[in-house]
Amino acid sequence: METYETIKQWKEQHISSFLDSSKSLNEFHDQVMLKVLKVALRKMNKSPIPCQFTWFITGSGGRLEQGLISDQDHGIVYLNSNGENEAYFLALGEEISYGLHIVGYPYCKGNIMSSNPVWCKSIEKWENQLMQWMEDESWEVMRYLQIFYDARQLFGNPENLVRLKKIIYQYQLQNPNLLKRIAANMKHVKNAIGPMGQIMVEQYGIYQGYINLKYTAFIPYVNSIRLLSIKEGVFENSTVDRLEKLSQMEQYKKLLKHCKSNFLHLIDVRMTILNAMNYDDTHYLNVKKLTNDQRKEIKKVLKDGKSLHDHVMALILQ
């Protein structure tokens, strides 16, 4: 019988054969997590399951952009709201989080897990919560809103998520201020290129001389493209798919011209970080080990990312 331990072993044995592309790696992660869900459901020892539900992952997993190691970000939407269901799905959420942790996806520091009542709700309560978040507009919930927008169903009906995301799209059409609030939330990015055109590396610590790809490279692209997707009602999950949709729109053709190739390059670069021992490791690239051409290429990607971010900020905040 499959257990978290056997899944862990299976994962460790097989992951190396899925490292040739980001796509296959992400499909592999999906497979592993679904196995965890199955074990968790079995351990809940309740059949049939009280009602229909959708289990989603979000963050980089939601966007199909996970690296070698990734922490867990996930949530649950279930159909019928009642006390019994609430207790069941929260308990299931706890079981899933525990299982993922055992299998090698560390607990999410921000508590974005199905074990957290904020991320485990009936669809009706999810609708209310999203409305509350959008009306509230506080700094923290703007971040939740963006995280939710990256949600991707791993199990259950995907329509539930589309229905919820449409609420966000519709709301911002009526309330343009929402996009401004989200923009303000993501305004800060870690500067990657110095005033003298140099790549800015970490000054101290074990990553001295490395660049933090997550904060300097991925985030400007991911956040900018997500914001445009919310604005235009693009419900694709991955940044690349979102980019494809957005690039077809006349108003973004020029802005997004090199974005897709840049972003794909970035994903390729991250796939080369194979000696990662923990989640942090997967984000850091050793600049000293790059050839001149590689350095030029990454510099272009970083510069374009910053410029994209600046343009999107100007567009939304104008």
Add this chain to the structure above:
Amino acid sequence: MDVSAVVVLMDNLWVAIGAILVFFMIGGFILLEAGSTRMKNAGHIAGKTIFTAGIGTLVFWAVGYGFIYGEGNPFIGLSSFFYGDYSAADGGLTPAVDFSFQVMFALVSLTIAFGGFAERAKLSVYVIFAVLFSAFIYPVVAHWIWGGGWLADHGKQDFAGSTVVHLTGAMAALAATMILKPRIGKYNKDGSSNNLAGHNQVYTALGVLILWVGWFGFNGASTFGVADGFLGFVILNTQLAAGAGAIAAMFTVWAVTGKADVPTTLNGALAGLVAITASCGFVEPWAAVVIGLIGGIMVVFSMKLFDNMKLDDPIAALSVHGTVGVWGTLSNGLFAVPALSTDIGWGQAGLFYGGSFTQLGVQTLGVVASGAYAFIISFIILKVLDMVIGLRVSEEEEIMGLDISEHGSYGYPEQMEAESVKLTTAATIEK
């Protein structure tokens, strides 16, 4: 009382005020050094600075002053020990005013040297080295340049002590840094370095401000009088260079790392002050700005360089007082104007004015000779001490902090005792 007598009294008063201002710089160093290091060593740093000032004073009184200004040879003075000249002013400074001013410089140099010992040296080493430095290192260099020694004969210009005070102190700090090795946790196995951040940037900033104010005495009273109001010009140059140093360091560190790092900015102000110390009485104000700016830029790269060389310098003494001390001394050779050098018989004008390398050569000789002497003698003394009693506290003492290991109580008792309870509890639970 005639006017000239009044002027003599004013001269004495001004230099006495200068002595007080320079001594107050020790307070600046306490805050600078304590702020730039960790909480567990704060009491120790404050306390040792005070008692080594005491040691330095007595040693300077006993032999230091005599080695500098006594009758002797071009290498060392050999009279006026156990200084006790209480004669009155005779057209100039009273000997006691002069002594008071001089002893403060020796204490500043000593305190700079101890910057290189921070957070890991034994208390006993502070005691012994304070004696030896104040007797055999600082006075010798001071004699060469200020006491009529062989470098003074060459026309070496060092208005208030870029070489004598700052470089000498920094060279001793360098020797200590090399022998003591980096603090625990400063470098990782793969060679990368960690930022062992100081515990209080506000202390560090106040320390810099106090030093800055003290520097008006350090440089301003090095005029040894009030004649022609020249002290105002010296203070003006000092102020300009300090400001320029702070700005230059902030912009440089921002350009290099993307962040306007506060400790680096503060070191930039000090770099401007150190840089102008040699030349404050020889150069025009625009040149003071340039000298300060270059000092501020240099300090940023120098700190990085020492870090890469695995020389762990918690309070940047090597960069601020050493690297920039050298620059300050050499800057005379570039910017000294004829009216303040050749025309008054104090060396030659700088390269940009006199058109020759003469003064630059003299300045270079001064830096190399003084720097080498201070470094070699310090290194020998510390190496011997290391072999005989050991310079460094044990690992356990270093981890618990020198406050408790060397002095038996914490500078921040509530904070540190709470920390140690946490550690003990964690250890118990793990068992």
